[in-house]
Amino acid sequence: MSLDDRKLEVLRAIVQDYVSTQEPVGSKALVERHQLGVSPATVRNDMAVLEDEGYIRQPHTSAGRVPTDRGYRLFVDKLSRVKPLSPAERRAIERFLVGALDLDDVVHRTVRLLAQLTRQVAVVQYPSLTRSSVRHLELVPVSTTRVLIVMIADTGRVEQRLVDLPDQVPHDDVTELRRLINEKLAGRRLVDAPPLVQALVEEVAPTLRAPMIALATVLLETLVERREERVMLAGTANLARTGVFDLQGSLRPILEALEEEVILLKLFGAVEPSMRVRIGDENEIEDLRGTSIVTTGYGPGATVVGGMGVLGPTRMDYPGTIATVRAVARYVGDLLAQS
Amino acid sequence: MSLDDRKLEVLRAIVQDYVSTQEPVGSKALVERHQLGVSPATVRNDMAVLEDEGYIRQPHTSAGRVPTDRGYRLFVDKLSRVKPLSPAERRAIERFLVGALDLDDVVHRTVRLLAQLTRQVAVVQYPSLTRSSVRHLELVPVSTTRVLIVMIADTGRVEQRLVDLPDQVPHDDVTELRRLINEKLAGRRLVDAPPLVQALVEEVAPTLRAPMIALATVLLETLVERREERVMLAGTANLARTGVFDLQGSLRPILEALEEEVILLKLFGAVEPSMRVRIGDENEIEDLRGTSIVTTGYGPGATVVGGMGVLGPTRMDYPGTIATVRAVARYVGDLLAQS
């Protein structure tokens, strides 16, 4: 049995009302608030069908209806158009992001902006090292046998590691090592690095071989293989605001999940540039069923260097949230393209 | 009227019982669980006095007693000895912190460790730039008119800023600028930087004057004056665990306050190496009355480079928390001293 237009309209109305009132919506209230052109009784029949099909449900007999995850899914896929942003929102985005000092600052501002606009929990992944190129590698002697290795990616991201050298290395040798490494790696993508680093070790003059091996090891191990991905979080207070999550039962596991960077990366480290919406049970993470997650990739132009998004209750304003996340991602992408 | 030993003992017992059971404690239960050597009636009289003095209170008539902020204060100052750490905790600290890759990683592991051991919200300030020296300043050309300036502090902290130069600057000039800047600033404390940077501008050769001014401006503005202090947070899920905070009323403002870096810095950016305990209303921040905060400074040896601590309900295990925070701070201090 398929759903005719009016039934879809009823579903849309239920979703909209429930999202705004947060209370089960009954047939009478529905016809009052929307021009459906039919009586409550008719709506009730439609509701019965929608319930059979699994799009809505009753919390208990004699209560109004509430959309199911499946209902939200249909709503998002078929029944909603992306809301255009209000000029106020556009201005907020610009005002918030201009004047960012460095990459850290951009990410920081972005995640707070997202949290504020959507009034939900926001997550932004730092530009992924995997998808970055090396802009420059700097060696800073810390002592005679220790060197700080600083890698600067083209996205502006900076990573550093301390390296213990096997022997004392004179200053000139450090300069030479720096020159060699940059010659080989600067401008290259990080994913292409391993063979190049290998080549560095093989080609280097015998006198520099030992320190070069130490450097190469750290480079490979901690920057390439264990390519450290990071995320930033904001707006957890909004979880308490919604009133959807109860303190003992659902809020704590969510907060716990949000503290696991691995989980956040899995969810928000978007690979494709497109928008993705996970609703309730569609979620991979057990503890985050009951929440919905809207994510997108971002980056300069069409390239994706990382993901961002928001997390909130399944009863969220999907069109609005999607529009905001998309707009912010685009704006940040443009920002990255400039630098 | 002063409090004799037994009354103090009663107060200690009340605090201990209330912290562990989280329920108002009555006179009968008290004599059963502690060897006070007197009858409930006597304890009741003592309680009446303690209540007059403001150390305990009754939530309502015919309920047991609960310590007031003042009671906790007396307990912390006079009635408790710092608990020695269990060997298991010592081992946990070591196991957790060895193998940290870089400063970011140290801070990251530390804050999670603190949250886990105390089962509360943990905060760790990054080593303050104010108290750091410059280890090295690196200039990385990004385009012909843009340079990334990377400052590496002796604590291992790395900060970077993008600088727009007024004109194209040839590669050799960048090298020269780098040399000049490092010559002047390397090894100097950041607080001493402003006159040195000023001198750099005045002494530089006329051809390099314009780019040097641009660099100096950024150095002064964003690294010295607006010396960016950062903090890291973990364990917010523990707020939900305690069951002390209700969802609508108290939890949300706390989460909001915790997202304000300014507030966290004010609270946890300890200046002195000593332990500090703020209990309930003693707190400067309105929204954090109702919580207690245990902080300490940390750093290599006796120097303080930053603060760390935990935040939890006023009914917290003060001796245990204080011991843990102190131990972790010392361990991290040692770690910093090594590098």
Added chain:
DNA sequence: GGCTGGCACTCCACAACGACGAGTGCCAGT
């Protein structure tokens, strides 16, 4: 004077109860 046992009193927590009302499903009628 300080401690104790006894006792009347207070007041919260909790369960039971009932009225209310929103909302439903179904059916007969148009």
Added chain:
DNA sequence: ACTGGCACTCGTCGTTGTGGAGTGCCAGCC
């Protein structure tokens, strides 16, 4: 295919009552 009517369900909310923990006070005891 839609509508109005109607009986029914069931959660919400306010009321009421009871049980029990805990207190304050007092008279008596050491």
